[in-house]
Amino acid sequence: MAKNPKSTALVPAGQRKPPAKRKAAVPAVMPATPDALRPVLGLDLAIAKLVGSGGDVAREDGIVRVTGLGYATRGCVVPAEEIFYDRSARRDDEGARLGEADKVSWRDEASGYDCIMLRDSNRRHLSGYVGAPRDHPIWGWKCEAVPPDLGIDVHGGLMYSRLCQHGPSPTPGLVVEAARICHVRVVPPPRFEPLVHATDHRVEHADAWWFGFSCDQVYDVVPADVHGQAKFLQAEVGAVYRDDAYVVHETVSLAAQLRAIADGKAAPSRDGPPPPPIGLDPRRGGGRG
Template sequence: MAKKPTNNRVPAKAEPKKPYPIAGTSIVPTQLFHVPSLQPRQEGPWRDEPDKLAWVDKATGMPCLMLRARNGTLSGYVAVSAKHPLFGFDYRAVPADLGIQPHGGLNYSAACDEEADERVSVCHISEQPRERGRQPRGEQERPTFNEEQWWFGFACDKSYDLRPGCYQDHMSAENGQTYRGEDYVFTQCTNLAHQLAAAGGETVSGVPIDTSSFTVPPVGLDAGEK
């Protein structure tokens, strides 16, 4: 069961599930939240972005999501199923020769976080309806979770990334740092899903997945590495 919110001055609401345009395409979110407490105070492109957006990648069928951190940056996550050879792997143990290379490199691996607030959890709500008669009378409907997911993620908070929620980074754009918005993070999540699918020997429409054309972002911490 998702925990009740405890730290937001203004309640966050789930948006209706309707087509959402992003990065030159359109998706139907499985979760979409605006969380006021996560929004940076200054104006910027983040004002028009959700703070949590979850969807299923059309090509691979893998659950994806992006989530805003306290420093105002977006992070991206992709889940593999229990059948995937990397299921349960620590991100630091993923073999380099598999080419799993999202923005800045992997920095997260964990099972579905069922206990966190749904608006900020790294987890997908299950599309399976709750069985009739299993919900206690008078109790609010609870979200259900898919436990057979292992999430890998990356963060856009490197030294060359703009962190709009950090006071010291307010002038960072003038110093060459770049805010990684929803279109960029969506594309990186899509690439990560394809990379993970390829690592699992999966295909799209029977054709092996080609990841050779994907842009490989920098991994180092040098602001000059772009």
């Protein structure tokens, strides 16, 4: 018998309790005031894009997540659920792009579909994604299998189609969430704690099938392509950088088109100029994704 039950060294192996599992680290959360945001974002330009009052900010390994505030582009204010900045990947030569977020997640009010604007961690261009619910007519379809007669018209054509990306654990950290293409994962508040954010009541979702487009076509300025053939081709076709306003607009347009397909209606008229013709990009062979 063990003389000291508090000492595991004297307790027989069969009677020892297994070591307690370590809980995942929860990033510290602080109010998203300008004074709190300035040292973690580092730019007043980035702070100026956050709209509203209240909100929270959390930090983890160079990732900053802002919740409870809207996100302003030159075209609209996005009703953001989460806004991410990747401080570790920032470059000094990105000019005005330094003020943009690296990921914005929101629910489009008109279609009811979840949307994401996401920056590629390597080439630094933006992409847009819309989550089609499980009962959608083309849920589970590969982007290359979507027929042209459905009328989907988005920048570069559909380039992405995939199920929700689940993290490595039920509560992935900010590093995973900042790059994950899936619904906003809401952790239920502790019992008896009042709801703080509108998304706190959301139940566990069924997997969406995400369709997306990417602004790294030959007619796009890609921040990482500063030398070589890519830059030469961009100059030849008058390529421009597709900013957050453009990507949000295209994402909302894609959501409207997917909703029209679900409702059995004609594709809605586009608001604003059409995207560049896919045929401009020799990599696409003139065909639709």
